Amino acid sequence: xxxxxxxxxxxxxxxxxxxxxxxxxxxxxxxxxxxxxxxxxxxxxxxxxxxxxxxxxxxxxxxxxxxxxxxxxxxxxxxxxxxxxxxxxxxxxxxxxxxxxxxxxxxx
Numbered sequence: 737x738x739x740x741x742x743x744x745x746x747x748x749x750x751x752x753x754x755x756x757x758x759x760x761x762x763x764x765x766x767x768x769x770x771x772x773x774x775x776x777x778x779x780x781x782x783x784x785x786x787x788x789x790x791x792x793x794x795x796x797x798x799x800x801x802x803x804x805x806x807x808x809x810x811x812x813x814x815x816x817x818x819x820x821x822x823x824x825x826x827x828x829x830x831x832x833x834x835x836x837x838x839x840x841x842x843x844x
């Protein structure tokens with residue numbers, strides 16, 4: 737069953753499935769914040785560096801399995817697979833959208 741995700745979130749996951757770095761970065765706001773693996777990344781350049789690094793290290797893809805809204809955020813539970821120990825794993829991705837762009841993403 738296909739999920740009805742907001743356009744920026746759908747674009748992020750679709751690009752991730754193709755390992756398309758430019759496509760993964762495009763839906764993020766210029767001043768976006770990402771929290772992943774106990775690290776924070778702020779701003780477009782830092783988000784791009786985070787995406788490039790994780791793709792280089794893990795070549796990961798994430799398949800959204802379910803989505804819900806909570807407190808102004810969209811939470812997507814995705815099956816994440818790649819070249820990391822324990823692959824695949826299910827992780828929650830908490831997105832906050834502002835003005836049609838991803839302003840915040842917390843993974844864990």
